[in-house]
Amino acid sequence: MSTLAVETHPLAQNVEFTDDDLVVSLVDGRKVTVPLVWFPRLAGAKKAQLENYELLGDGEGIHWPEMDEDLSVAGLLRGDH
8 A cells, every 4th residue: 555745845725714713725635723712813803804815935824914914834733823
């Protein structure tokens, strides 16, 4: 049985939200789900503000211009909050 190598430099391709979580889809097929309460600015934001994000670089980070919030994909994988 063969396996695919895990991306060592993870890159985001999409960001979604549930009522309680931030869900980041990575280009290698993984999804990272973290609680919104880890990020007070995001937890207090309106849906339109959450959906107004930009991927930084090739997807190394995520930026919300209205809230001046930045998150790195590597940090999300480490559980930084």
